[in-house]
Amino acid sequence: MEKRILDELRGIVGGRGLISSPEELHTYECDGLTNFRVMPCAVLLPNSTEEVQEIIRICHRERIPFVARGSGTGLSGGALPVKNGIVISLARMNRILEVDFPNARVVVEPGVINLDVTARVAPQDYFYAPDPSSQSICSIGGNVAENSGGAHCLKYGFTTTHVLGLEVVLSDGSLVHFGGKTLDAPGYDLAGVFVGSEGTLGVATKIILRIVKRPECIRTLLAAFPSTNEAGAAVSDIIGAGMLPAAIEMMDNLAIQAAEAAVHANYPNCGALLLVELDGPVAEVEALMTDVNEICRSNGASEIRVAQSDAERALVWKGRKSAFAAMGRISPNYIVQDGVIPRTALPRVLSEITRLSEEAGVRVANVFHAGDGNLHPLVLYDRRIAGQEAAAEGLSARILELCIEAGGSITGEHGVGEDKKKAMSKMFAEPDLATMQRVRCAFDPLQLSNPTKVFPTPRLCGEKPGEYVAHAAESAGIAERY
């Protein structure tokens, strides 16, 4: 990057807000998905919305692509830097700006950590509902980009349900506001489009969140089944009985072993474990818990436990939430997959995964948000054994195809990012993708905001404002003007 630009950027954020030495830049060359790495030209750490605007104005003037980054915990390469681009880290913009209990609203900057919102409102018995497994380190800005879910979104919804308004810097540096503290602001639901757009439509600098009153009681039931088939049947029966639990999670034997080895959650050793959480008024929850108990038993559960204290409940969840990291205990390398299937396709898809796993000679541990059909197969392999990595990657890709074939999705919460953009054209037809690109062109006609992510084929927007400048991809003949 030219020195004059670096100097100008340094002028905005100060010497301590600009990282440009190669040693320090290494920290930012990937996010939670470590098999893609790109060195950015510089990393900027702005302190305010105005600084973000000034940085982006320079990017716009100089046609420098930028990638916004929260805590860098994303699992699809959404925060992977772009070649010849800069990274804008929102880590320093981590203030909770306003807490409004009567209206159950919180206004935060994007760098605020997810769990810190709950910590701030917990004394008044409120919580922030979206709870990705990384909630103790991931940022709200990152959650907005990815439309993060978590175990409790079955009942409470995803990030998009809880974001009421946004302040956004567009790729020309202009500042816009979507939604607000009140509902149904006249106009298009731009907040709805922005949440989950993976940083491709601009950079959020302020977020208005909805908080939720903590229910009167929470009960977590743990049931041990001989296999995922029986556990899956129990899930169907629970939903079929007209219940909407706060969470239904499933782990297979390999996942249980790993969680046990890692955090000693005291799980029973069984073929499949079901974790069902109900919340609400005590009388209601106890009545329904009796039904859940009965459903589990009639589907062959050998052991059923109900967490009796907050401490027990926390331990049960710790095992589940650390399941990904726990894989390190039983396998030197693993791929975390994220796909969705209609709940009813669960038994069929699972047995197919088992078959494919045996065929490929690669183990697969399964962790799911079973209530909403979100699968997280963990493909385990050993890089030191010749051919295993390729076999694991092949199997992981095949699992995604299974999800599409079952009428599901290639991602339930981790996002498309860099990782799955090729799979987009398997899930969507060309007119679908072209329509999304048109939306993108309205927000970011020069495609400076996290370009090269989400979409399988780069496309350029027509009718560019200002002087026409040939895009590098266009000159090289790898993109068409759109």
Place this chain on the structure above:
Amino acid sequence: MDAATKSESSSLHSSLRYKIIAMVGNENVHAATAADAIAGVQPKLVIEPGTGSELAEVLRVANEAGLAVIPRGGGTKLGWGNPPGRADLILSTARMTEIIEHAWADLTVSVEAGCTIQRLQETLAQHGQRLALDPLWPEKATVGGVLSTNDSGALRLRFGALRDLIIGATIALPDGTLASSGGKVVKNVAGYDLPKLVTGALGTLGVITRAVFRLHPLPRNTRSFSVFSAKAEESQRFVLAVQDSKLAHTFLQSHFSDEAPPVSDILFEGTEAGLAAQESQLRSLAAPANVMESSTPTWAAREELCNFVDPNTTAVAKVSLLPGDLARAMGEVEQAAKLHHLRWRALVYATGLGWVRLEGKPAALRGALQLLRVEMESHGGSLVALHRPEKMAEFDTWGSMGDALPLMKALKQRLDPKNTLNPGRFVGGI
């Protein structure tokens, strides 16, 4: 329609008309009558395609010919929005009524845009399920119309708005593109969330041809109560206390008017044991003497408010405010009505969304709406004028737009560059 208009419509569009007839069949193309007028603007033809691809084709041809197209479902809310700048064709979804797939075990349904809400709910109920939404006039209102107007009622408090219930959509764009996004699973973050973009867009970006929704179980049992307050401040205190409590109510709405003190309705759903416990908690929150169990559910309140007698002396507005501003806002409504000698009533949900009906002379209605809009907007809310008398001087439906208007116009330009769909009906002249 008089003979002159009829001959004009057929002469203007004869070649185009044949083209369209070839696409959808003669019996599905009709000359528009006076009953098809939109806020006083008379269209020429009503076209009823049978499928999404037929609809997209008709739209493409109309767009190429530079005609203005008004999408129409049940037509119950066709008066919402500003009068169209132009109107040539009505593109009706009346024949697209199929419930494509009720995957009851997955709690999802895929349905064509022209299906009425009532028929959809009846089908879902066969498996003990519902689309957890209570829009106006469900017997006529269609999936596409309800989505385009983002209509929601009392159930929104518990189950969210349409944006939280829709998981997939197919839309026809003016260039004939038929694009799907989202999917048929509840959890899905692949690609942009276009279902949300078209929800509440008043048909200005594309025509919704089908939608996929997540469903909820029908309740096992329900009980509802009415709570009486002496004045608005007391009813605000009650609403905020309930919202801050551990009650798991399904809806909470408050009625205000110039003729009776405020009343709030609360509905609980659940097991018998759960309902009994919640009732006693409710009675401890409000003065027990003020709580009465209601024998009939109070679903119909919003429809009653909107089913006015005289369209020439009535205005209906949707307001959005913060729940903590409820009493102040109702005070403003009362004052504005008094100042302009109007009768008034309002229904406000605990979400902060409310409906206000004013009755009186058109000029006075306009004055009150203007005053209230300023009030609502200065407190971060909004006022959308859904119905106003035809004789009332021009009054924008939507109110002042924020700094995102240029972006909204850019979106419109990308998806409907010739301004074919519902021209001039939406915010900021879109």
